[in-house]
Amino acid sequence: MAEQVQKPVGSVAPGQRVGKLRSGRDFSPIFWIAMVGVLVVLMGLPLFWLLVRSFSLPKEAGVTLENYTTVFTTPRYLQAIWNSLLLASGSAALSVLIGVPMAWAIVRTNMPLRGLMRILLLVAFTTPPFLGGIAWMLLASPNSGWLNKLWLEWFGGEKGPFNVFSLGGAIFVVGIYSYPYTFLLVSSALEFVSSELEDAAQVLGAGTFQTTVKITLPLVWPSILSGFILAFLEALALFGSPTLLLIPARTPIITTEIWQMFQFPPNIELASAFAMPLLLITAFLLWLQRKLLAKRNYTTVTGKGGQKRTLDLGPWRWVFLGFCLLVSSFSLFLPFIMLIRTSLSKAWGKPFEGSNLTLQWFEDVLFKQPYTSLSIQNTLLFSAGAATFAMFIGISIAYIVNRKLIRGSRFLGFLVMTPLVIPGIVIAIGIFIAYSRPPLVLYGTGLILIVAYTTRFLPMAYSNSSDIFKSINPELEMAARNLGSNQLETVRKITVPLVKRGLVGGWILVFILAVRELSCAILLFSTNTQVMPTVLFEMVNEGSYERVAALGVVMLLLIFAVVGLAYRLLGRDFMLDKRS
């Protein structure tokens, strides 16, 4: 490194192409400005078109409020908004009921198998919720569901008790995959609560549980509430499993209605208007959450001052372990068993025995079915592309913001985070409109999906890169600058090597998020650009569950292989919640 930096400014060494023209002029500023331009277009264009189209009518010129009037006066759409709110509050409440006790037991107590529980949590966090939804269709369909069949075998009767095709069923299925949000927020807050206050309570005669309820939980109350909000927003924006479960239940929700407006005959304008309530609710709640988290800085919860002790739960530790295992059974063990079982059965409705065993469905989805094998390639390609773009833009913007390279860089930091406020399906509407018209016709190519994933997950890439830059002392860079490197060169030779580990982590994070992304892809794919989530969704509607299960298992193996690799390379914290 040193010898290259020592070369006199102006001489072009091999490999010095970036950041330098032959004349030796430093064109780094042009690069930074280009990056800012890319960011503004990426974020601004879809939002602009979304807004414009929401005020226009199909095939007519002029500005109108008609779409909004339709949305807010049609009983069905109002019902959909109400149902979405019910679904979101229900599953967020469930995620608090699961996430908070689990976080407390894992962080503060001597419950056994705490390490394993953390791993299972990571697994639940990376499992695509719609795969869980599909598995639960097989487990708890009112008549053919496996659990209902077991129930009838054991207890007899006419009908099993479980019906996944209901609002309650959807709340359950969404809730058991969104508790990791609450868990992550609450557990990190619990890490900082010192035991001194708890000790004081106990000296004054309070029992362990009384202490927890009266002292510990109130201290982390803001993080519980903000966990609730995150889980709420996640459920509100979710498309896959609610749609699969609630269409047969005849319960309209916002995301399903928006998707239907993209079916024939399409009404993109109405969909744009209908996206606005979703956007506003999300923006308001995220703002609220920020306010709440800002308050977390009570003096009692700051830093490492106090000591932290592990609580001895006595026999109760087995109760908590049982609880955690039960949750994992619902979110992981049962669904995975069901998917694997179905994927290996000739016909999933028949008993699981020797004569019904087959590997044909794996052969089928991997090699025979034209669109499944294509979708696997597409998924890998688009996700890798998006992860690369997102990290590239993310790291550039993070660098500009952190090193204050241009005026108004704080605004950039704000702009880059905007997709967090926008549910996936809303981003997809904006992107669909923006890139299916001249001059940028990307619809029908894989590029529109790559752009969509990049836009959607740029905040994660950005905050990941930003965290890393904050941890590096600018003095190292200044040294290189003093020795004659221009800015881009410095970044390339000094900064990037220092942050490599974080970059890999960020890349993998975006990659995984993109692989499991459905709500964006469902509006943007065309026949040759199908991805695994969209194919799975379509195949469920066809009722070919064995194929769905086989492709689902392939997808899970893929995701877990990548997560496992990252876990080995980077340690367990690489996927710590970037949204908080």
Next chain:
Amino acid sequence: MGKKIRGISIALVALFLVTFLAACGDPTATTAPATTTTAATTTAAPATTTTAAAATTTAGIATSAADDPALVEAAKKEGKLVWYTVWFNQDIVNEIGAAFSAKYPGIKFEGTRNVAATIYQKLTQEMQAGIKNVDVFGTTDISQMIELKEQGKLLQYNPAGKENIIQQYRNPDNDNNYQTGALIPLVIGYNTTKIKAEELPKSWQDLTQDKYKDKMSTGSGAASGQVGTWALSMQQKYGWDAYFNAFNKQNPKLGRSINDAVTDIVSGERAIGIVPLGQVLASKAKGNPVDAIYPSDGTVVVVSPVGIVKDAPHPAASKLFLNFLNSKEYAELVAKYFEQPIRGDIAVTGAKAIKDLQVVTPKPEEIRKDLPDIIKKWKTLFGA
């Protein structure tokens, strides 16, 4: 260190390029290996092509007398055919593709099957975006075809072998913008273990009775052309409000594709389904406990049109494919899967012949006029 970084940046740039090329380039280019719908799936595409080319020289005589040799030659030069369709299911579509490629070696086949609303939406979106991907479009909702014709988006072609088609379905469009490609009888299917023989419904009208509450399944009249056509027939027979308010009270399970309803009665999730005859019979033949009832108030036959898209990238292959749909091979192939052939000379084992059925089919102009309205009413009443 410097070298390492250079290596990484080169790899990065390469990845960018690959992603770009693959994504922006001819969308079909990326799909080549995966979408060849042949039996020899594990072999890579180039290998298949070579064998296919070799086969041409020896088996070139396989083309039927009806085909114009110049057309066959032109089609082979194009080398590919892309079909979007709503008929049957993906498996049968794959088989049709395999048979077509076997008959005309050197023409690769890509077939996608989905519900009418979804695939038509994709088709029109791609047309608007100027993407020329699809050659031939087949649907179960004839109003879509009429709309495409009105917009001038179909290529007129009078396929060879039309004289073999059952007379009443031979000329769906006098201007030859589209042809009949499939006939899909809709019947009441049921699971023999879930319902007693004496309780079985005998007619569509019976399905509105309270004893079938929570027992029925079908697709969405808004998404599926087949269910939509059935709903229109019921409206014509009994009136929308009279029939569907009572039907709704029985709380049927409504998915999207009508094919899902077949899965529902096979698995026993529901006892009765409004389903395509062919798929019930196929499932029965596999040993599943299902059977079909021909409703006494008429079997709804969905007359399914097929046409060539105006900007078809492979027009000659498209014409050849339309000829193929009139051939005996095609009729025998679909009959093997218990689907109703469009020719009168092939029968389906275990199924009543079309001429013996009490056929109910709304007229195309009625479908064109009323189906969009049915879709709206269906969404209002059932949600999706």
